[in-house]
Amino acid sequence: MGVRRTPGETYSPVMATTTPSLAPIAERAAAPETLPAITAGGLTWRPATADDVPALLELRNTIAAADKEPYRESLEEITELFAAPWRRFDVDSIVGLDDDGRMLAYAMVESQPGDTRTMRAFLFGGVHPTVRWQGIGRELFAWQVARGRQVLAESGKDLPARLGVFVEDDGPAAKRRIIEAAGFAPRRYYTELRRDLRDLAAQPLPDVRPAGGLRVVPFSDELDEATRLAHNDAFRDHWGSEPQTPEQWRTGRTAFMPQWSFVVVDDAPDVTALLADPDTDAETAAALEAGEPLVVAYEMASKFTEDFAVKGYTFGYTELLGTRRAYRGRRAGLAALAAGMRAFVNDEMEYAALDVDTANPSGAHGMYASLGYEVTTSSTMLSIEL
Template identity: 75%
Template sequence: MATVETSPDLAPLAERADAPATLPALTAGGLTWRPATADDAAALLDLRNTTAEADAEPYRETLEELTELFDAPWRRFEDDSILGFDADGALRAYGHVETLPGDSRTLRAFLFGGVHPSRRGEGIGRELFAWQVARARQVLAASGKELPARIGVFAEDDGPAAKLRLYERAGLEPRRFYSDLRRDLRDLEAEPLPEVTLDGSLRLVPFSADLDEATRLAHNDAFRDHWGSEPNTREQWTGGRTGFAPQWSRLVVDDAPDVQALLADEHTDDETAAALRAGEPLVVGYAMNELYTEDFEVRGYSFGYTAVLGTRRAYRGRKAGLAALLASMRAFAADGMEYACLDVDTANPSGAHGLYAHLGYTKTHGSRLLSIEL
């Protein structure tokens, strides 16, 4: 488990969060409200996909994904979610506040929600978002973690202007911008992918279950200096894998790491150090990929999606992540995918934008994170 950092110069989080004693009432639209349960997965799927279509979002969800949300032990839907039903029992609005157990540098509360297109303009969304922000403040205040904190929401750049106005009126400001990129794989003879040779004892291998934990440790190390990233616990790392495509995922391992040098490195985290002492495999680069066939029609093409890509900090400059990505792209193409897709923080500290441009990736659309920083 990652060590939780403290921030002694900050006021107590309970004070910074300014949590209300009670949550605001939800009265607009005459809806009946209650927390979500696993039995609501199908109705929630229909509502979320309906709002995604209305807002021209470039993705859809499946029942398996929605069902999986309720399986995560850290989610407290009974306290952190709310559903609004009309007089006929149809789901017309939802809100959810999500916190993650691995947060150790900045404690985050993400807000997800929406209102059915047929019920917009009645003030439901405004009241619902106020409920979510208030609940997020309560959750943060009660966390027991004395850390910087964030209330955040993601939005598509070309989404409804009314949503962005709602978020900004509630005090959230744009903090980070993301680009969704794609690379054409349909004619690799005309647009070939570069060849990469790994040096020393580095070896490219397919993803396998026995390397999953070593990949989690590599990911936590790789993203430690990325804004907004927090360590993944084991349950976070292995949860939410409905779309995971192990057949496309690729890893780079070091068969003969300099254990003593890594143990002496002040940046080596405790979990990696324990794994090195135990003689466990060391994953140094990885590309974890996903398959979302439900999005093919929405986007108008088939694709493989690289969800997380990274290289351990001590191995940067040795092309481990690049080798894993290129092998992934070739795996996509071998299975008939027309494009390789991924998204990237526009301020990524590793210079990823230049790498992706060099490989032929181009931007298709963008999104942003808006937040209240506490």
């Protein structure tokens, strides 16, 4: 149950908080030894496999249409789900089939190998509209919660932990009632913003230059790893964000548009000062000592073509936007965003779009509003914090 993809990570820094002493994760997770049976609806249940990609795509898009969700998925997106080596569909997924073998329900529990501050398990799933109101959704969600608790316990990471679900705010009320009845509470709120690009005479694009000799350059494979390091630094103080491993960073790119993506580099960084800065992480320090390029801000964009008909317009989507903490206040992230917006215009996209965490105190909403972005849809993350 929840939105197709988690909201993009656009720049909105918040201060980290001190974590109190915690009991072991195995104790806090309270994982059941066995998973609850799903008997409602008379479906046959088994784990999902890569052979299910076409059926899973059809089911997920049917659910999205019935729930009036503002997106659709592609075959490539679903195929890529099964390509990530850390996903364990044999134990972390389940699909329900009728007597004719039609897939009518599914559930997945998603965890990430890079979690180092909060161990998270996100729950995704849904039921075909033709078999709703039979109790399937309630039992399926109970399975997800139980499996999510097992995943957290099995991680062995004695960190703060979270079971999370994302829902569209205008989605089915019954779905949200099931989630809240299981003990989940609203924790974070997100909005999707769009900016009209069709009349630049009336609303010109911002002309932004980063300060201090920084350069905006097109994204390239050669700068990919440096961009990952910049992202991990930029979002280290962002609520709910975790560092990405190289394999995580390179996964989920079926819609990625490198020609719409830009990074800001410092050609002459003060290596001595950065190495002396306690906020410089070990991976960045190693890259600086090796003389690798230093990416200080970035804008990573995607093209979700399947969404165009649903939304009624074409758009470029800024999926990731951030600035290294040592370089904030130099308009680097804004310069990267402006370059991305120009790339959208050059490819005749009608709008620029992005998601933002509404709870951030950084003034991000005000910045986006000043650039002409307006709210279109909203979503909520509900969670159980352990």
